Amino acid sequence: MSSVLPLLIDHAPNGDERLGPRHNALAQPYQFAPSPILERQNARESNARSYPRRLPIALKRGQGLYVEDVEGRVFIDCLAGAGTLALGHNHPVVVQAIQQVLRDELPLHTLDLTTPVKDDFVETLFSLLPPEFARDARIQFCGPTGADAIEAALKLVKTATGRQTMLSFHGAYHGMTQGALNLMGNLGPKVALGGSGSGVQFLPYPYEYRSPFGLTSEGTVAASLHYIETILTDPEGGVCLPAGMVMEIIQGEGGVIPAPDDWVRGIRKITQNADVPLILDEVQSGFGRTGKMFAFEHAGILPDVLVLSKAIGGSLPLSVVVYRGELDQWRPGAHAGTFRGNQLAMAAGSATLRHIRRERLQDNAERMGQRLQNHLRQLQSDHHCIGDVRGRGLMIGMEMIDPDARPNSLGQPAAAPGLASQLQRACLERGLILELGGRHGSVVRLLPPLTISEQEIDLVADIIAASMALVARRAPTAESFMYNKC
Incomplete structure (x- = not known):
């Protein structure tokens, strides 16, 4: 950006005085009033729109960690395109x-004709993969979203195995297209479609804070693995051998739930023994987000199929599937998509991936993520309505609960989506954009760019603390969620 925006702090991070947080962000909250541009959006856009309902802002420009709206207000963006903007805005x-x-x-x-730009992109991507996986891997370029890559992965393993059913997990999110929706744990989007989920067997995810087995962390891992192995080996279990298993190493939309490394290794062993292809969805967790280039590297395993999108396009739409060569059994044209030849996205993606590797931004994500979690855990000690702080790298969640409400039917703390929503709004008023997710929308989620600095992490924590102090003074309303409706 050539123009200099109004200075909103004395000195912005790294000496950059174009965009930065306000020095008075904790003292003078932004005021939000109806505006013509938002009213036009409300009148014209589909009822399916989501983010503007919780974040009523119209953005004008962005730079790094910061965005400015049409009213001249500057925000710290800890949503960052749901993880798409690995380097922030306009790097x-x-x-x-x-x-x-x-x-x-x-x-x-x-389309899928090759170019020097595409060739460079493929070579760059494969250089980031573990050599033993990249050695005989194949790549399929898909449509512009991660959901389309999931659809391609489903076709791939069904074609290769000749089987039809799939395994997915409670809390899973893999996109909103029909096939991907079948894999989704969240029942909400399925209700209007008659509870779709045909051909998918759902399995318990090792959600340590709300164990599906009511056990400790170690007990949950052991019970989950035992149950899943039983499903795949019991001749009276009622589940046919599946075409594949689809899994997130860290569930994102499901509430930022990291799977323990021992459990991930156990799942890899079980699927290998059963000859079930393991599809890892790293759409949100890939490319340094969790402190390693790919989240599966924490457990030291290799997938059969790897689904990638979001950060891979350097902020532009792009998705791919990378998979073991022996699975490459589909016919020409078995999966296509008009916009799979997006050259701008490939060029931007190559530049982004090389920058992440060159600057070792995965290491920065590890350090800054730990720093932020330390701040949030200190805040947790002051506020009993913060039930859990978790995550890996710069993929962090804070689960809000109502400690005074009756526990749910499983004896677990009552979710507090109203409190989470109030906290999100209070943070927005103080110049911080963050998102919600998880069960009942009670998990506050943070996905800042991998370039975030210590000073910026501390400021984010300060804004959350000030906002938390405000909303915690309001008596929470008990919210009981006992049964699903579908």
Whole structure:
């Protein structure tokens, strides 16, 4: 950005005085009033829109960690395109890569015809994969979203195995297309469709704070693995051998739930013994987000199929499936998509991936994520309505509960979605954008860019603390969620 925006602090992080948090962010909350642009959006856009309902802002420009709205208010963006903006808004390496494609008059759209830009992208991506996985791997370019890559992965394993059923997990999120929706744990989007879920067997995820077995962490891991192995080996279990298992190493939309490494290793062993392809959805967790280049590296395993999107396009739409060569049994044209040849996204993606590796931003994500979790755990000690703080790297969740309400039917703390929503709003008023997720929308989620600094982490924590102090003074309303409706 060439223009200098109004200074909102004395000195912005790293000496950058174009965009930065306000020094008075904790003292003078933003006021939000109806605006013509938001009213037009409300009148014209589908009822299915979601983010504007909780974040009533109209954005004008962005830079790094920060965005400015049309009213001139500056926000710290800890949503970052749901993890798409690994380097934040308009990072110089991304902007330069896009501008170079335009200057060179390269084709912007090529279907699946190859180009030097595409070749460079593939080589860059494969150089980041574990060598033993990349050695014989194949790549399929998909439509612009992670959901389309999930659809491709389903077709791939069904074609290769000749089987039809799939295994998925409670709390899973893999996209909103029909096949991906069948894999979703959240019942809400399924109700209007008659409870779709055909051909999918759901399994318990090792959600340590709310164990599906009512056990300790170690007991939950052991019980889950035992149950899943039984499903795949019991001749009276009623579940046919599946075409594949789809799994997130860290559930994102499901509430930022990291799977213990021992459990991940156990799942890999079980699926290998049963000859069931393991599909890892790293759409949100991939490319340094969790403190390693890929989340599966924490457990030291390899997938059969890897689904990638979001950060892979350097902020532009792109998704791919990378898989073991022996699964490459589908026919030409078995999966296609008009926009799978997005050259700008490939150029921006290559630049982003190289920058992450060169600057070791996965290490920064590990350090900054731990720093933020330490702040939030200190806040937890002051507020009993914070039930759990968890995550890995810069994929962090804080679960809100009502400690005074009656526990649910399983004896677990009552979820407090109303409190989470109030906290989200209070943070927005103080210049911080964050998101909600998890059971009943009671988990506050943070996905800041991997470039965030210590000073910015501390400021984020300060804003959350000030907002928490405000909403905690309001007596929470007991919220009871006992049974599902579907």
